[in-house]
Amino acid sequence: MNAISTRGSVVVGVDGTATNRGALRYAVQECRRTGAALELVHVLPDLVAVSPLVPMVPADLTPSGAAVLARAVADVRALGTAVEPTTRLRHGTRAAELLRAAEDARALVVGRDDRPVGYRLVDGDTATRVAARASVPVVEVPPEWRERGVTEPDGGVVVVGVKSPAHAAAVLGQAFAVADVRGARLVVLHAWHLPSAYDDIIEGRVAREQVEREGTAEVQELLHPWLVAYPDVAATVRIVHDRPAHALVAASREADLLVIVRRGHGVPAAVHLGGTARAALRHAACPVMVVPPSQVPDAPPLALEAEGQAMK
Known part of the structure; x- marks a missing residue:
């Protein structure tokens, strides 16, 4: 028995970009080790302003979001493992919705945002935002990472x-x-x-x-x-x-x-x-x-305790 919580799944924030490839590989390996379920979450924005006169509402973006999740599922299957992911499409602010999706998770996994700093200052860095507020461990993974x-x-x-x-x-x-x-x-x-x-x-x-x-x-x-x-x-x-x-x-x-x-x-x-x-x-x-500073995993029992031989 290990001290990592057995509750929940490994949740991966999927955005449809190449930055997610390392995150998907990491999450699949964690699920293989621990037997946890894998959940892929993509967040659609509430509103995307194509121009001041032509806004797009979430309903317009749903097919695109579904396609992003389908490609992520295909990427997981291409890794050749027995891990079969579930998917969830959410609407709202990306960091906030990922935090909600991972409230009962074992861990939240996100890809590293490698955009220039100017873009990240305007749009925000999802990894930093979720790591600052999550109640579960957050793992940020470099895009081209492969486990050694x-x-x-x-x-x-x-x-x-x-x-x-x-x-x-x-x-x-x-x-x-x-x-x-x-x-x-x-x-x-x-x-x-x-x-x-x-x-x-x-x-x-x-x-x-x-x-x-x-x-x-x-x-x-x-x-x-x-x-x-x-x-x-x-x-x-x-x-x-x-x-x-x-x-x-x-x-x-x-x-x-x-x-x-x-x-x-x-x-x-x-x-x-x-x-x-x-x-x-x-x-x-x-x-x-x-x-998160409040999360201290329970230590596994000592060998004698595990065998029911602990001293009374």
Whole structure:
């Protein structure tokens, strides 16, 4: 038994563009591993203004939306797996409707928006919007991503970023659960960097070893309950002297999945994601899972408990 919730399906936001190809591949692999159902969701806008005098209403767009879903189903079947998706066509704002569709899901998967920044500023970045507000893990996948771990003996590498103890339980619980399902190695990454360039030079000369030694001990303490709960997961701690965003993006080049937590910033939902999370979503070389801070997967029972032999 693993600690990832068995409820719900893997929901994929489908938009009919090439950016969805990686997302579909990722979602299919997750469904194969976990036995979850796959649901493809396409959102039609309430109104599209072709010109000020010629608006299009949702009824006009329904056949096009159905065609987008049909092509996505064909893409899933072309992957040659036994996963058979269901489809859902919704109307409204894309981010809001995807969040509603995924309320009871195991995870929400979206493709990375690779449009120029000007377009994203005007239309919005769906991945950032849903990751900032979702109550379930959100996974953003690069368009051309293909999984490496399924062909490797050790199941690949999952990297999890840990910044502070405040939200460590949520992100570590999810990362250990994912690594356990995949049979992957887990790298627990903590980056430290002083704000002053002068202090950074001093730190690099006289105290780096001490900081890294103390940081490793602190992270190991956070890991202890999860190492007990997941004895089959090989976890290593990596303390690096770097800016967190740069360290995460660099680590993503060797990873099959990067796991980070969404931190509350006390501001409107549209900007809940901090700069580190936004940088990871934009530049990581692998899929990025953003975990809501309130979600802590239940740890699986210990071996004796699973066999009904726990001490009373």
